[in-house]
Amino acid sequence: MTLCVAWQRDLPVLGKQLLLATDSMVTGGLDFPHGSKLFPFARNDCAICWEGEAFFPYATIANARNDIDYSDALSGQGTDVRGVANRIRDIVNQMWLANLNDAKSCCKDDDFSFIFAGYSYRESCPLAWHLTRPNGLRTSFELIPIDLVSPFYIGSGRQQALQVAQSNPTLGPGQILQSVIGDSSVRDVGGPPQLLTIDRRGVENVGIFIGSARFLFGKELHSSGHLSKIRYIHDITEL
Numbered sequence: 001m002t003l004c005v006a007w008q009r010d011l012p013v014l015g016k017q018l019l020l021a022t023d024s025m026v027t028g029g030l031d032f033p034h035g036s037k038l039f040p041f042a043r044n045d046c047a048i049c050w051e052g053e054a055f056f057p058y059a060t061i062a063n064a065r066n067d068i069d070y071s072d073a074l075s076g077q078g079t080d081v082r083g084v085a086n087r088i089r090d091i092v093n094q095m096w097l098a099n100l101n102d103a104k105s106c107c108k109d110d111d112f113s114f115i116f117a118g119y120s121y122r123e124s125c126p127l128a129w130h131l132t133r134p135n136g137l138r139t140s141f142e143l144i145p146i147d148l149v150s151p152f153y154i155g156s157g158r159q160q161a162l163q164v165a166q167s168n169p170t171l172g173p174g175q176i177l178q179s180v181i182g183d184s185s186v187r188d189v190g191g192p193p194q195l196l197t198i199d200r201r202g203v204e205n206v207g208i209f210i211g212s213a214r215f216l217f218g219k220e221l222h223s224s225g226h227l228s229k230i231r232y233i234h235d236i237t238e239l
Contacts (some may be wrong), residue, residue: 001027001188002037002051003157003180006115006128007173008148017199018117018126018148019239021174022049023157023181024191024218033191036217042069044202045119046081048088049194051155052112060095061114064088081118085129085143088116092131092141100139113154115146119198126198130154151176157189174236193236194218206239207232 004022011017026035035054039061040047048064050057067087068074074084092114099105113132120127128146132154133139146152151173153161157180164176171179180189192215197204207216207230214221214232233239 001025001054002155003161003177003189004037004049004051004115004154005151005161005173005177006117006146006148007151008126011199014199014201016125017197018119018128019174019195019197020047020049020115020117020128021177021193021195021236022051022155023177023189024194025189026054027188028054031187031190034218034220035191036194036219038194038196038217039065040196040203040205041065041084041118043075043077043084045077045121045198046084046117047196047198047203048114048116050112050114053107053110055107056095056099056110057112057114060092063095064091067091077121080122081120081127082122084118085116085127085131088114089131089141089143096141097139113141115152115154116143117146117198119200119202121200124200128152155189157186160186160189172237174239178236192218195236195239197239205230208236209234 006020008018022037024034026032038049073079099107116131117128129143130146131141133141160180161176164179180186194217195206207214209232
């Protein structure tokens with residue numbers, strides 16, 4: 001399930017900015033179009049999103065965020081984002097190895113991966129990695145650097161997104177995501193888009209209007225308390 005996309009653009013004052021976006025559909029026994037798939041960290045310069053079977057991604061992200069958000073070393077920007085990426089990889093592998101070693105586990109064939117992205121103050125640019133098991137490797141996850149020269153897609157909707165991009169070369173990656181979300185023939189990509197930006201200022205979480213309703217990380221918001229903290233847009237192209 002899912003379609004996640006990471007891409008980069010150059011802004012006149014800020015320089016390089018990374019954008020990370022995904023849909024909100026969770027499937028597997030039920031269709032839930034409001035599942036959170038995009039998670040910023042408290043250090044406010046990095047975030048992670050996931051695709052695939054839901055159990056392990058949710059469990060590993062919860063463990064990784066607690067580990068990093070409450071670490072004396074990793075919770076602050078004194079540690080470059082590369083160190084955070086390595087720590088997340090280690091946590092994912094610890095949990096995955098425990099899963100493989102558990103004779104009672106029914107999750108040994110689960111298929112999932114992550115995009116982790118953040119701003120490197122050491123290198124003065126955003127960086128991103130695909131945290132995955134390359135070449136069919138079953139036992140461990142690796143950090144594969146993402147070349148942000150072109151949009152990078154992961155998830156079950158990837159091929160559909162590439163087809164849309166090929167057929168409509170003027171569309172941006174955010175528009176392609178919205179196109180796949182709106183395609184009723186793609187069952188496991190849907191719900192409100194979720195998005196954020198990462199640049200030298202940090203992470204900006206962006207909400208979206210659908211009609212008059214406001215959505216943030218897939219969830220509809222009914223409280224006015226978010227209005228002063230979140231920028232809301234009507235379309236991804238407004239970014």
